[in-house]
Amino acid sequence: MKPYNILISGGGTGGHIYPAIAIANEIKVRYPDANILFVGAKDRMEMEKVPQAGYDIKGLWISGIQRKLTVDNLSFPFKLISSLWKANIIIKQFKPNVAIGTGGFASGPTLIMANRKSIPTLIQEQNSFPGITNKILSKKASKICVAYDHLERFFPSDKIIKTGNPVRQDLLTIHSKEKEAIDFFNLNTTKKQFCF
Numbered sequence: 001m002k003p004y005n006i007l008i009s010g011g012g013t014g015g016h017i018y019p020a021i022a023i024a025n026e027i028k029v030r031y032p033d034a035n036i037l038f039v040g041a042k043d044r045m046e047m048e049k050v051p052q053a054g055y056d057i058k059g060l061w062i063s064g065i066q067r068k069l070t071v072d073n074l075s076f077p078f079k080l081i082s083s084l085w086k087a088n089i090i091i092k093q094f095k096p097n098v099a100i101g102t103g104g105f106a107s108g109p110t111l112i113m114a115n116r117k118s119i120p121t122l123i124q125e126q127n128s129f130p131g132i133t134n135k136i137l138s139k140k141a142s143k144i145c146v147a148y149d150h151l152e153r154f155f156p157s158d159k160i161i162k163t164g165n166p167v168r169q170d171l172l173t174i175h176s177k178e179k180e181a182i183d184f185f186n187l188n189t190t191k192k193q194f195c196f
Contacts, residue, residue, distance in 0.1 A: 003033035005095055009110035010102030010124075011046030019126055020046075020102040021053045022166035037094050039087065041106040058090050062105045083109035091117060098122060101137055108133045115140040126165050130154050 006027055010016040017040075024036050040046035042059035050057040060083040063072065087109040091099075099114035101107030102124045111121045120142040125134050128148040138144055138155045145163040152160060182189060 003035055004031055004097045005035045005037070007037055007039065007091070007094060007096035007099040007110065007114065008102070009039040009099065009107040010104045011040040011050075011106055012044050012104035014045070014049075015126055016102045016104040016107075017046045017049050019124055019166045020100070021050065021055070023100060023102070023124065024053070024055055026166065035094075037090070037096075039090060039106050039110045041104065044105075046104075046106075058086075060086050060106050060109060062109060080109065084113060087113040091119070100124065101134070101141075102126070103131050103134050105133065108137065111137045111141070124163075124166065125151065125155075 004027075006024070008020050008024055010020045020038065024038070027034050027036060036055055038046065038050045038055050038057035040050065040057050040059055041062050047057060047059055062079050062083040063076070083106070090110075091113050096114065096119055099111055099119055099121045100123075101111045101121065103126070107123075111123070114121050121137070121140065122143045122145065123134050123137055123141045124145045126147055128151070130138075130151070134144075135154055138159070141159060143161055144151075144155045144159045145161050146155070147163070147165040149162070181187075
């Protein structure tokens with residue numbers, strides 16, 4: 001069987017990037033031969049953070065629409081057309097089995113073009129109030145993974161799967177580092193602890 005090709009798109013903020021990287025890491029655990037390619041927005045933090053995590057990334061010339069009237073908004077239609085065209089080329093060359101979007105500007109054009117080519121798409125929504133990109137993409141998405149209840153207010157209920165938020169593997173074993181932290185900060189373990 002040929003290895004899976006997984007396209008992951010999302011970024012702009014750590015809230016979109018780190019769940020995307022956590023998904024990629026888990027895919028690699030389950031399917032070590034899988035080929036994973038990220039698509040992000042040029043000049044955004046994903047262009048640095050994703051390669052640091054060991055994955056390839058392609059950049060789109062895309063940004064969001066400002067809520068107030070600005071000169072930047074005038075370039076948005078050109079950026080969108082350019083990004084749809086570039087996403088189409090990336091998909092043609094990479095031939096993904098599935099496209100995953102975690103929100104952010106770049107996931108819009110990427111998942112729109114994947115849907116047009118009948119490639120299954122999955123959205124991962126980290127928040128209790130989804131962003132505009134995921135709301136738009138939800139209409140054509142195959143599945144929508146969420147962390148909170150009652151998101152059928154925003155998404156088609158038959159597509160929703162409550163999975164929780166993907167997190168880095170080292171966060172799951174953080175308690176094993178307690179002694180190391182106590183030693184490093186020279187903490188007194190006999191003093192009362194406050195939990196928040």
